[in-house]
Structure formats: C-alpha cells, structure tokens
Amino acid sequence: MFKATVIIKRRPSILDPQGKAVEEGAKLLGFDNIDGTRIGKYVEFNIDAEDYDSAEKEVKEYAEKLLSNPIMEDFEFHLEEAK
Amino acid sequence: MKIKYGIVVFPGSNCDHDAYYVAKKIINEDSVFLWHKENDLQGSDVIILPGGFSYGDYLRTGAIAKFSPIMDSVIKFATNGGIVLGICNGFQILLETGLLPGVMLKNESLKFICKDVYLKVENKNTIFTNKISEDILKIPIAHGEGNYFADDKTLEELQENNQIVFQYSSPEGETTDKFNPNGSKLNIAGIVNKNGNVLGMMPHPERSSDSVLHKTDGIGIFRSITETIKSKLIEV
Numbered sequence: 294m295f296k297a298t299v300i301i302k303r304r305p306s307i308l309d310p311q312g313k314a315v316e317e318g319a320k321l322l323g324f325d326n327i328d329g330t331r332i333g334k335y336v337e338f339n340i341d342a343e344d345y346d347s348a349e350k351e352v353k354e355y356a357e358k359l360l361s362n363p364i365m366e367d368f369e370f371h372l373e374e375a376k
Numbered sequence: 377m378k379i380k381y382g383i384v385v386f387p388g389s390n391c392d393h394d395a396y397y398v399a400k401k402i403i404n405e406d407s408v409f410l411w412h413k414e415n416d417l418q419g420s421d422v423i424i425l426p427g428g429f430s431y432g433d434y435l436r437t438g439a440i441a442k443f444s445p446i447m448d449s450v451i452k453f454a455t456n457g458g459i460v461l462g463i464c465n466g467f468q469i470l471l472e473t474g475l476l477p478g479v480m481l482k483n484e485s486l487k488f489i490c491k492d493v494y495l496k497v498e499n500k501n502t503i504f505t506n507k508i509s510e511d512i513l514k515i516p517i518a519h520g521e522g523n524y525f526a527d528d529k530t531l532e533e534l535q536e537n538n539q540i541v542f543q544y545s546s547p548e549g550e551t552t553d554k555f556n557p558n559g560s561k562l563n564i565a566g567i568v569n570k571n572g573n574v575l576g577m578m579p580h581p582e583r584s585s586d587s588v589l590h591k592t593d594g595i596g597i598f599r600s601i602t603e604t605i606k607s608k609l610i611e612v
Contacts, residue, residue, distance in 0.1 A: 307525065308481065359440075362479055364478065364525075364526070365481065365525065
C-alpha cells in the first residue's frame, strides 16, 4: 500500500482571481510584503499497488485524466509506502 | 414528423426540465430524458447537455460528469456528426471531454452572475443559428465559472474557422471589455467545434424561449437545430 499526495497548481500563465482576492485580504491584514498568491488543490489518497513503479504510473494517470486539466493546471506528486 | 431531443440528466442538473419543456411544448418536438448512468441515447436526433451543477461542480466544473456512462455514447454520437448542444454546465462538460477546446475559469469578478446579457450572433451559418434573424440576442447567463480561456493559438484557430458563434456585446453589437461580464477571452459566449455539429454556450436559450416570460430570443437556436435535422431527413 502506498500513500500519494498530489498538488495541483494553476499554470503560471493563467490568471488566478481567487489568489488575487485572498491577497487583497492579506493587504487588509497589513501584510504588505506578500505577493504572488496562487491557490491550488491538495489531494491525498492510498493506492494499492505491487510496487513503487506501478503505483507511480497509476498516480500519474489519475492526475492527468481527472485530478488536473492540463490546459490550465500542472501537478506534482509525492508517493511513499504507507506505514 | 417529429424529431427527438435527448436531454441528459446528471446528478445536479437543474435546467434539464426547462430544455425538455422547450423541445416538447414550445417547438412541439419529441423529447426524452436520458439518465447519465445509461448508455442508450434512445434514437435521439439531438443531444442537450443541460445547465446545472453536475456532481456539485466538485474538482472542476464538468470534470466528473465527463466519465458518466452516457458520455461515452454522447462522444461517439458527436464524433459521428450527431448534433450536441451544451448549455452552461453542459458547455463546461464539453470542454472537459475535449469535444470543444479551452477551459472555463472563475468569473473575473469572482461573483456568480445571473442576468440578461446581449449576444452578438457572430456566425449565422451554423446548424444552431441558421434560422436566427436577429443580429443581437438578449439571453440570460447564470454562472460562476464562465470565464472562457484558451491559449492564443487556439483562439486564432477559433477565429480562422469561424467557430465563435456568440460574443458578449452591447445592445448594438459592440464586443468590448465593457460588455464582457466574466472576463472571457474575445468576449466568447459560445463556440462550435470544427465540424460545426457541437455547440457550447454559457447563456441559457431554454430560459428565454417561452413568450409567457416576455423573452423569446433563445427559441431561434432550437428552431435552427430542428429545421436543419428535418431538412436533412427530407434529403435522405
């Protein structure tokens, strides 16, 4: 059993109005030194696979086909054996 | 002879009955609901993916609906030249399936917008618009994620192939930023695929097709589809 965490980020070229709005909040709080806020998604799940390589292949496929949309998002993931 | 409109119902669809009503009662054609878990299109001549919030808009709008069993049949139908109209959430689903290019981002204002807007009919030479006489339509939008985005190359292609069908505009047809409600690239409100048999649009024609509501600018789209199919059936 493996534990996977996937982080989905908006591509740098894509506007993130949510990040922009949150940053407005930061300014209201007095954080004038905060810049470039971008909001993404964090997904974690367990995956039952024979070995690391096959788990990795499936996580990639899952992230490519469903968790992210390549037109506007990039993803990165971390995979480790579940304890 | 009547043609058959197939209205797909996903969990969370909420404009399915409006579309059914327009097809059945306003333009007097046959209409049938198609539950998303089935894969039989029941001999429909045209498929409508209706508005709503399929699967609660979780993950991304339309992202989960694209894997509903019925979508395999809809994709095959569309690939073989079948007529498919995606309205609002239906448009978002068409983008996720890749039947139409691009994605929807959150509205630039971050607000859900529900109001009548003016649309310039940019291309009247499509299955969906060939019976529309007006140059500008007034049709309501109701969405939080209707900010159409595609890369520059895709936008160029859309323009070159006349795939942009509706653009947000002024009542006179001016398509400037001022009349862009959600931040969409090129004021895009509706596009067709290259073959012209799949239309996605954010505004809701099914909400402006009954004279009881004192707005009927949406009816031309249903009339165009119906007449096109009927003329083809006669040719055969």
